[in-house]
Amino acid sequence: MDFSFELTKSDTKTHARAGIIHTPHGKILTPAFSPVATRASVRTLSIDDIKKTNSQIVLANTYHLYLRPGVETIKKFGGFGPFMNWDGPTITDSGGYQVSFLYNKKETNDKLQMTNDKSNMEQIGKVTKITEKGAEFSSYIDGTKHLLTPKKSMEIQRVLAADIIMAFDNPLGQSNSVSENTKAYERTLLWEKQSFEAWNMNTKSVQNKFQALYGIVQGETDEKLRKKSFDFVLSTGFPGVAIGGESIGSDPKKTAEALNTICEHLPEDKPTHALGLGGGPEGIFAAVDRGIDTFDNTGITRMARTGILFIYPEDGGSKLNKFRVDISKTKFKDTKSKFSKICSCDMCTNYSTAYIHHLFKSGEILGLRLATIHNITFINNFMEQIRQSIIKGTYFEYKKHWIK
Numbered sequence: 001m002d003f004s005f006e007l008t009k010s011d012t013k014t015h016a017r018a019g020i021i022h023t024p025h026g027k028i029l030t031p032a033f034s035p036v037a038t039r040a041s042v043r044t045l046s047i048d049d050i051k052k053t054n055s056q057i058v059l060a061n062t063y064h065l066y067l068r069p070g071v072e073t074i075k076k077f078g079g080f081g082p083f084m085n086w087d088g089p090t091i092t093d094s095g096g097y098q099v100s101f102l103y104n105k106k107e108t109n110d111k112l113q114m115t116n117d118k119s120n121m122e123q124i125g126k127v128t129k130i131t132e133k134g135a136e137f138s139s140y141i142d143g144t145k146h147l148l149t150p151k152k153s154m155e156i157q158r159v160l161a162a163d164i165i166m167a168f169d170n171p172l173g174q175s176n177s178v179s180e181n182t183k184a185y186e187r188t189l190l191w192e193k194q195s196f197e198a199w200n201m202n203t204k205s206v207q208n209k210f211q212a213l214y215g216i217v218q219g220e221t222d223e224k225l226r227k228k229s230f231d232f233v234l235s236t237g238f239p240g241v242a243i244g245g246e247s248i249g250s251d252p253k254k255t256a257e258a259l260n261t262i263c264e265h266l267p268e269d270k271p272t273h274a275l276g277l278g279g280g281p282e283g284i285f286a287a288v289d290r291g292i293d294t295f296d297n298t299g300i301t302r303m304a305r306t307g308i309l310f311i312y313p314e315d316g317g318s319k320l321n322k323f324r325v326d327i328s329k330t331k332f333k334d335t336k337s338k339f340s341k342i343c344s345c346d347m348c349t350n351y352s353t354a355y356i357h358h359l360f361k362s363g364e365i366l367g368l369r370l371a372t373i374h375n376i377t378f379i380n381n382f383m384e385q386i387r388q389s390i391i392k393g394t395y396f397e398y399k400k401h402w403i404k
């Protein structure tokens with residue numbers, strides 16, 4: 001088995017930890033961010049661009065790649081990594097989030113459509129039925145009917161061939177009633193168990209290279225459900241622990257609340273991943289404080305495409321402005337200086353702030369690409385600095401530098 005988690009150093013005041021995830025495609029130095037390549041592409045970036053952002057991992061979506069180009073195409077390449085020419089570590093999600101959530105998020109898409117930003121719209125199909133067996137849905141591409149089950153998700157993820165794969169789950173959302181959440185929780189337990197069994201069969205086959213299956217902790221901020229779900233994931237024997245649900249998606253306080261129930265009992269030999277962790281640098285600190293090793297988030301690149309750029313404390317970033325500015329604001333129209341004093345990305349090294357502003361005002365594609373490069377580089381460098389501070393024993397001081 002060529003997958004393991006090596007703990008390098010733990011922080012003394014929090015549950016923050018620096019480590020190394022060893023995978024068949026190389027190491028991931030943690031804590032680390034994974035950019036999202038939904039359809040085997042980090043939107044607007046070439047493979048060289050992705051590498052220049054110091055990215056260590058990419059995450060792709062099972063749901064989207066299953067529908068297009070389909071498993072038969074990916075199979076010919078030996079995985080989505082080779083298909084997109086990425087040779088580093090990879091992650092796939094299980095499709096559980098898409099079938100459970102996206103249809104309910106239609107409202108968000110309507111709003112995006114109003115702003116004319118079609119590139120940011122999640123293309124989704126209609127989920128017709130969710131039963132104990134799985135989720136029935138119609139394709140957003142051609143309307144064909146599909147049934148996604150735990151076993152099917154494992155089969156697709158085997159073909160996508162990521163180093164880290166996720167159990168098929170049924171997250172619901174914090175706005176739902178207790179009984180709805182309990183139902184989703186019970187279904188998740190059943191689906192995860194079936195995922196584990198299917199994965200276990202696969203790993204026994206000699207031809208199959210090792211993929212680490214993460215069990216997903218659900219239950220939102222319901223402390224009892226989260227704890228129970230966490231115990232289930234640990235006792236089943238998943239090689240890694242993922243945290244899902246809406247509560248880690250936006251509000252750092254909610255993230256903290258959801259993670260508080262489990263951070264005391266995180267095993268030292270299993271890596272943790274936060275699925276869709278939001279809240280910018282503040283949310284990241286809340287998660288790292290509670291033992292999160294890796295996370296993905298589509299907002300970091302989506303924001304870039306709408307001109308929302310991250311800024312360091314050295315460039316005026318604070319809790320108040322959420323460490324970001326809107327580059328399309330008129331105040332940047334004549335700013336001749338670089339966007340950041342300290343960022344070493346392609347955008348900040350080669351262009352003036354006024355030029356980036358101009359690209360956004362003119363709707364130039366180059367603007368979207370450069371902004372995406374900046375935001376991903378920013379988060380990756382931020383994670384590297386967090387890692388170094390944990391190793392040096394200065395994590396507390398480093399955090400104070402950001403959140404005063």
Ligand SMILES: [Zn+2]
Nearest residue numbers: 343345348374
């Ligand atoms: Zn930059």
